[in-house]
Structures are given as C-alpha cells and as structure tokens.
Amino acid sequence: MDFVSFLGRHKRVFLLSGIGICILAIVFTINPNIGTNIFSSALTYVVTPVQRGLNASVSWVQGHFSALTNNQRLINENRELHAELNRLQFENFRLALAAEENEALNTALNMHTQYAHLSTMGARVIGQDPNDFQRSFHIDRGANDGLEVSMAVIANGGLAGVTGYVSPTRTQFFSVLDRRFSAHVVAPRTGDLGIATGHSAYMNEGLMRINHIEAAAQIMPGDEILTSSYSVIFPAGILVGEVVSIHTNPDGLTRYALLRPVADVNNLEIVLVVNEVLGDD
C-alpha cells in the first residue's frame, strides 16, 4: 500500500504523531462526565444490536448446555426451590399483614414514602467490560431513552450500580463491585453511617467495603445496609446488601465493614435504571 510505505519512510514522525494523538485524546476526554461524540454515536448504533443479539444467543446456548449437563443439580435445585416457594408463600402472607400494619402506622405518623414516585426503566445487560481490574457492564438503553450519567441501577431488589458512560443507544454502568462506585449508606438498625465502595481486593469474592464507620458504631454482621439520605446521587432507602464482617482500621479511630450486595452482579440479565437524577429540579 502506498500510504503504508509512505509512513514506513517517516517512521519517527509516524510514531511520535501516533503517541501525540493518543495523549491529546486522553487529555481532552479525561473528564468522566464527557458526553457522547461522533465516534461513539456511529459505533454504538452498529455494535449495540449485534451485541444484544449475541448476548441473547450466548445465554440461550449456555442455558441449554447447562440443562443437559447438570441434570442432577437441577433436580436438587428444583427440590430446594419448592421448599423455598413454600417458605416464601408463608412469608408473603406474613409480610402482607405487616404491610397493612405499616401503611396504617405511616398514615398515622403522616410519613411519606419519599421516593415511591421515582420512575424506573427496564434494561437488558448486553455486555461486560473486558478490563478485569474493574467490573462494569453495558446495557441496551442510552441517551435516546433518556438515560444520563449518575443514575442508580437496581437488580434483584437492591442497588446494582450507577450509570457511568452514556452513548445514544447503550450505557456503561459501574457495578457496586467496581472500585469507581461509591454510595453514602446507613445501617437502619443502628443509624451508623459510612461510604460503601467497590474494592478491587474484594471484587472477585463479590464483596464491597464500607469505609469511615465510627469506632463506637454498633453495626454488626447481618445488618442490612441502605442508601442514606445524605447521598447526592442515590435515592434514600435502596437496599444495598448485608454486612458480612466488621474490622478496625490500623489507626484504631475508624472501622470498616465488608458487605455482600443483594444484587447478584456476576449474573445480571435485566436491571432497572432509576431514570431521574437526584437534585434535578
């Protein structure tokens, strides 16, 4: 090719120009709130439908393959699920009674469910970031559907992540296990506060870390953790997970806890995006 041989004659210029272009691109796009650009718009229109289809095919094949190979496991699982169903039906009945009582008490106390009006949008997880130092995913909704940066993502009834990079037809969200994720949280039993973050050291174990817990905090393993009203991104009261263990920092002044998120991050298929940004009035 003539163009390649031309570049071959000017290797030093080619090398320096390439490095220079990349560094300039990094400098101009290092702001994480960067909007969409022509490149991403064009590419995402091509890639998103293919990725959506392929992901569906992979799930289908994997589902059938595991059904064939794990017959005994499925029989056991079915038995366990039947037992779980019975238990849940009983629990459901008990909760329905509790909900009625709760509603009556709320009315009596003139309380409002602050975020009951929040609107959510369903989205399908169509891919995962290949970078294994982080844990972020792609969903098949984007700016065209009204999504923006810093929207809460919910799965399995709990917080699953936050939207990061939004292009017209797809969105990358940082899962709760990703080190770029953080949320102000509270343990409702004790009122103790902390910052829950993804932490690379615990990511593969499926755990998060809650930092900045006071040394005198009464929080203990088994406590449920919710997003707090101090959060500027997440609506208060979204379930994040359950405390697994508590540790004291070397300085002795603060503690940290390990948290198992309720969202099954490694098996996400459908998520809900709270398509309202807090503070956007």
Added chain:
Amino acid sequence: MIRVFIFALVILINFILQATLFPHIAIMSVTPDTAMVFIVSYAILRGEIEGAIFGFASGLVQDVLGGVVIGFFALLGFLTGYLCGKPFRDFFKDNFFLPFLIVIAAAFVYQFAIYVATVMFSHADFWFYFRTVIFPKTIYTASMSVPVYVFVHLVNGRLERFEGLRNEA
C-alpha cells in the same frame, strides 16, 4: 481496501465476543484479552506500521465502546503493534512458538500498564493484582495466541495472494 474492511470487521467482532461470550468462559474471574493477541499477531505478520495502525484501531474501539477515557487503549494498542512488529517482521512466519512467547511478554506489559493507569494510584498492592489478575490473565491470553495467530495468518495469507494477483493484473 478489502484488507481494511476485513480487519475492521475482525476488530469489531472480537470486541463483541470479549464483551458477551468471554465473561462466560472466565477462569478465576479473568477473561482472555484476545484483542491484544490479534494486535501482536497482525504486527508480526505485517510489520510495525500496519501493526501500530491495527493496534490503534483496536484500542480505539475498546476506548469508545468500553472505556471512559478515549485514547488510553488506543495508545497501548499503537505501541504494542509498533514494538511487536518492529523486530519480528523477518522471522519465519510459520513458527507458532514465537507468537506465543511474544504474547506472554506483551500481555504482561499490557496488563501492567492497565494496572498502573487504573488501579495503582488508589490501591497499590501490586502482588495482590499480580496474583489475581496480571498473572492469570497473561497465561489465559497466551493460551489463545496459537489459534488467533493461525486465524490471522490464514486470513492474511489469502489477502496477500489476492493483493498479489490484483497487482499482477
């Protein structure tokens, strides 16, 4: 032109596979980085200039579709393509052991660079990351080097024959 079209398609399909299929074949929560193997294979077969362009394009796709900062993976791909293409162009192309060795070295440096850029400044426990990501990912990626190299070698050979015939005509 057909070469550009075919390898652009290869880059795009590889990215889609990495984002969809590969999480299902993860070992120790680590997936193989086949994009890097494609860059190394192409650079060995076509030299540093085309290797660098291929690496730049492949990295750019990853930046645009999977990353937040645009240019980081493009820079890594560009340098990987240039450095792997430069000294190895004249090696015997049918030797599959050479790409395997180069991929091990390149994958290690590549993962180390990602560690420096994304994790080191906030959580500097290198041995932890070496044990859990860099080392297993290097081995897993290297295991993909022979099939990917064979594929690129095959496609490249057909394209070179096609280009040779067209030039004669």
